[in-house]
Amino acid sequence: MNARNYQREMEEVLARVDAGDRVPTLLLHACCAPCSSFVLTVLAEHFRVTVLYYNPNITDAAEFDKRAKELQRLVDELPVRYPVSVIVPEYRPEEFYEIARGLEQEPERGRRCEQCFRLRLMYTAREAERVGAEYFATTLTISPQKDAALLNAIGAEAEALLFADTAAEDDKPGSGAESEEKPAGSLPKYLPSDFKKKGGYAESVRLSEVYGLYRQNYCGCAFSKRDAALRDRAKAAAGQSPAAVAKQEPEGDL
Numbered sequence: 485m486n487a488r489n490y491q492r493e494m495e496e497v498l499a500r501v502d503a504g505d506r507v508p509t510l511l512l513h514a515c516c517a518p519c520s521s522f523v524l525t526v527l528a529e530h531f532r533v534t535v536l537y538y539n540p541n542i543t544d545a546a547e548f549d550k551r552a553k554e555l556q557r558l559v560d561e562l563p564v565r566y567p568v569s570v571i572v573p574e575y576r577p578e579e580f581y582e583i584a585r586g587l588e589q590e591p592e593r594g595r596r597c598e599q600c601f602r603l604r605l606m607y608t609a610r611e612a613e614r615v616g617a618e619y620f621a622t623t624l625t626i627s628p629q630k631d632a633a634l635l636n637a638i639g640a641e642a643e644a645l646l647f648a649d650t651a652a653e654d655d656k657p658g659s660g661a662e663s664e665e666k667p668a669g670s671l672p673k674y675l676p677s678d679f680k681k682k683g684g685y686a687e688s689v690r691l692s693e694v695y696g697l698y699r700q701n702y703c704g705c706a707f708s709k710r711d712a713a714l715r716d717r718a719k720a721a722a723g724q725s726p727a728a729v730a731k732q733e734p735e736g737d738l
């Protein structure tokens with residue numbers, strides 16, 4: 485069976501959006517400024533984008549704030565067709581540690597990452613419904629380190645959950661015609677993506693250099709920071725200079 489082409493699926497949605505007579509709204513979950521750079525140049529051509537920086541996985545408040553400020557700076561400086569705004573929810577690391585419990589030793593791309601994706605995408609779906617966005621998406625599919633098929637499956641799961649919640653509300657005794665307040669068609673839809681395709685990842689690296697964006701060398705959580713340090717030490721022990729190790733492609737979100 486052929487693997488799904490999420491890039492093409494996104495292009496089909498964009499073509500339908502462009503054929504419409506209005507510009508829809510989209511809530512974009514963003515992990516950091518470098519991953520958002522190319523993604524915003526694509527999506528803000530077709531949508532009014534609100535960026536949601538929901539990342540309780542990040543190691544500590546200082547790193548969280550640093551990435552958030554860099555993201556806001558990017559949004560302020562990046563020329564785009566339609567206006568982009570940013571929402572930064574409060575930093576609540578306990579939400580990440582709750583889903584990561586027992587998975588601390590998992591490697592990147594393992595079960596901890598799956599739960600981390602689910603936490604962030606479920607929150608994004610609910611927030612998209614709360615703010616009345618018509619679509620939601622994530623920057624995470626730009627990373628060559630991340631499983632786009634898994635991310636897109638979780639995105640579809642998050643969309644389905646919103647429909648299930650609405651149906652359950654409608655089934656409650658006494659809900660009656662209240663379902664008309666929130667018809668299923670008005671719930672946000674997940675926009676599939678694989679932003680790294682068609683040179684997307686390379687373009688995000690180029691834009692990061694153009695805008696001088698802070699690029700972290702680990703994905704985000706304390707466990708990925710620990711693993712990145714171990715990798716660096718192993719490379720140094722194998723004879724690579726610290727400068728050569730630092731130049732290599734980051735192992736994290738970007």
Ligand code: SF4
Nearest residue numbers: 597600703704705708
């Ligand atoms: S490595 Fe990245 S995706 Fe995986 S749990 Fe840590 S922050 Fe989340």
